[in-house]
Amino acid sequence: MSNYTLVGSTTSPFVRKLRIFMHYNQIPFEFKSINYLEAKDSEYLKSHNPLNKIPFLLIDEKILFDSRVIYNYFSTSLITQGRKKSDSLEDENATTEIDGFLETAVNLFALRRGGLDIESRDNSYVVRQKERIELILNALEKWTTNSSTSKEWNYQTMSLYCALEWANFREMINLQTRPLLGEFQARFKDSPFVEETKIIVPV
Template identity: 50%
Template sequence: MNYTLIGSFTSPYVRKIRLLLFSLGTYKFESINYLEKKDGDYLKSINPINQIPILLDGETKIFDSRVIYNYLSKKHNLKPMTIEEENILSAIDAAMDTSINLFSLRRGGLDLNSGNSYVERQKERVPLILNWLTPWVKTLDQKNTPHWNFLTMSLYSYLFWGEYRGILDLTDFPEHKQFLEKFKNAPGVHETTPPPA
């Protein structure tokens, strides 16, 4: 294996790939901070999408966490996802995209409570998704080894990041809160915990 993952220590998209790579063996992690000019320029020069994560496998460069997952899944003969599982991953990624957008808008100085209709639509999406995920989340058991998979790695990375950044309040989502507690010692979680906010 000759994998290099380019990303940051805080990004939930990067973290879920780190968790996946941790479960597959060794890899090199190249950390960048795209908000700093030098790293920002570097990112633009290697990825026209200008986002992390990026996986390098020798000469092969792969953009986007889902494509990285599909690539690694094929290469390591992971069990293909069912349509139901694909939908769960789409839902988690949509919540993640929405929360990252809201966080970035807030960091850029936008008041998220100004009533802006687009922001309100974004804010609505997250509870819709979390509620839809609840029946599945309730079935998850940390003692059941196959339950630690790319879906739960994605959910863990997202929920942890949302709380860490103060963009997600799980008070009304006890099952999701319990999920974080149950899986806090899953393989790779400690090793990939972001530095204190």
């Protein structure tokens, strides 16, 4: 059996959903927590992943980038073992929407942290990113109401839970203005491995 090390941070929602998914599916792994804002960890990240992003997975001597690719790697194996069903087209679209929301929100957060006024309507790129966030959240609200997948603890619901909690925590969204998504969060707040993987900001 392979040795797995998941490299990431204790704040990243892309990392957190994989930690939850792997624990939930009893996949043994080591979690290596890094803080890429610190010089040593930044060098470590750059020397391993040319995308300069977390998460990545070490599989013995090999390496795999990107949360969705890592998820697909484990999902395929679980399906072969009869321990998981395949994702439907609707599930795939939900994953794309959640990842799209998160990539956009993470980029805007980084721009804001760098000093850009993301509330200004002068920057058409920023305006378009914010519009994308609203469009995706509208679609996900419908998904949380209509889809049977949204009622169980699975990769899609783990992804949305982690995405919303991160975005709310970083004040990129206000869940008070999205009651359907607030209900979704309340439904899953006591789910397996939510507490164990809660957001911890390095001091």
